[in-house]
Amino acid sequence: MLRSGVMVVLMALTLPVADGANASSVRLLDGPHESLQARVDLIQQARQTIDLSYYAIDTDEVPVALLELLRQATLRGVRVRILVDGLKSRLPAKFEQYLSSYGIQLRVYHPPQQGHPRWLNRRLHSKLMVVDSCNAIIGSSNLENEHFGLKQERGFVDCDAIIFGEIAQQTQVYFDWLWATPDVQPAPAKDSLGLDVLSYRPFGRSDWKNAWRDADGPADYQRLLNQALQRVVCECGVGLNPQCDWMAEALHGINIQLLHDCSSDKSEHHVKHRIIQMMDRAKQSMLIESPYPAFDRSIRTAISRARNRGVCVTILTNSLETTDQLNVYAAYQNQKRGLLREGVQLREFVGRDTLHAKTMLIDDCCWMLGSYNFDARSNHLNLELCIVSNDPAGAAWLRSNLQTRLAQSTPVPARNWILSVGQDATASKRARLMMKRSVIELYRGLL
Known part of the structure; x- marks a missing residue:
């Protein structure tokens, strides 16, 4: 009965938004630099909550830099929750524990584990960040270097948007529902065969990847967090604390579902x-x-x-x-x-x-x-x-x-x-x- 009630509420959220005060605002983000800068700004301007739901996140410089900003947000009293697909998370278990020590809550969707064979083929493909229940970024970008212009070979060309108002509130309700489902669980340290799936992360061969494989302890992880943020600022041209008003150039008063x-x-x-x-x-x-x-x-x-x-x-x-x-x-x-x-x-x-x-x-x-x-x-x-x-x-x-x-x-x-x-x-x-x-x-x- 409770589940049916929840379904009715969620179905109602997909109906057109009423005109007037409840109408939403949207701004398409122009390219990888603007898409990254918008995420940085929303995180730094957050006052109460930050929720992220992503298909893929790894230990590239861009996602690690964002994780450092999220860690800093917790020091301001902001609640941070991160949800990622169970097969596409590339975060080492000890690093997840380090982030958790600051109050960051990390969960995975359909982690590989015994007793749920159907989960292996059902993945979380959304890309969402919600801040203070009133601002959100949605689109096609995963949290990996290639989606934000910091690439070694081939990059990805995406389309993201920043949304405000009623539509952002709907994304918050969606995230809260998904976070509470039985499909979302803490990341397991071992898969169904008893193999430590996290020990093989991160993948790749480079000085940066090697540093992550060698990292073992809070001091190492904090050093990598600091280095990632410095690299993103220098190589991506991202500004910190710019106080940009992303709503200024948005389209206002439109109905979005x-x-x-x-x-x-x-x-x-x-x-x-x-x-x-x-x-x-x-x-x-x-x-x-x-x-x-x-x-x-x-x-x-x-x-x-x-x-x-x-x-x-x-x-x-x-x-x-x-x-x-x-x-x-x-x-x-x-x-x-x-x-x-x-x-x-x-x-x-x-x-x-x-x-x-x-x-x-x-x-x-x-x-x-x-x-x-x-x-x-x-x-x-x-x-x-x-x-x-x-x-x-x-x-x-x-x-x-x-x-x-x-x-x-x-x-x-x-x-x-x-x-x-x-x-x-x-x-x-x-x-x-x-x-x-x-x-x-x-x-x-x-x-």
Whole structure:
């Protein structure tokens, strides 16, 4: 009975926000520097609470610098809670204990442990930071260097937004609900086989990674926290204590809805149904931006229905050269001919970085951004979190934001659908793609 009541409340949170005092504000963050600076500013300006829910966090300089700012926030009396996916946390156990000594609460979603085999394939994919229940950052960025411009080779191109008001309060309710579910537990020191999964973290070979593997004790961890913050300030150009007013250039008084799953087992498929409803309402144009368009049947048929209505459909995704998930690209490659035959315009991202933004723009009015990938995992397995709106001003801002990424893409010619874009991809990558295409349909539902 209690669970049913909670579900009703959470479902109500996805209804349109009323006009007037309860309307929300939103500001799209322009690039990795602004996205990082906004997070730094909100943490330093926090007075009561900071809650984070992320798919991935590791011991790169950027996330460790943010962890140092979170540690400093606890010294001001701010309550800090961090929730991360159980398979994507790269924080050593002793380091977690050090952070906990300052009052930082750390939990994981579906940690690997005996007795829950179904948990292994159900992941927490949201990317959210809520501050004082009134400000939040949502989007596609994970807490890793590659998402914030501090990279060694290839980086990720994301789309984040900072939100204020009623919509931020809704994200707080969502986080509180998720934090209290049985799916969220303290990080286990050992997995179901008795192997210390944390002993292999962090991964990689560098002086920084080696320093983390050698660290053993509070003094070592605090030294690494300080070094990370110094590097981020110097190399990323991040300012500390700038007192920036992020609301000054935001769009105010618009209706924004929080789109999320209403049960941790995704039995209601709420996100999928809502996305398809948005697609089915398209009348003129629909632009889907997804780094991993391994469309399942429901999304694929929604695209076909849109084309049958005469809707101009454009899909922006990675090329063979830029993709970091070859299995997903193989699944998309198998659908490419059918999409082109229906008149769908395909554009593939080119360059040194990997497209990671997840957005949708319909009729220059309805829009969505967040963690949703338009694939089977997003529809049936992973917990996703997005914001959606029917506000034309927000849609215009998103289109302007999208233009930068569209300018870095190349159209796929309808007559040449095999390897039309990404000709700079290595021969081995091409060969692996052809092999994967022959078997990928056997497990498309797990991509």
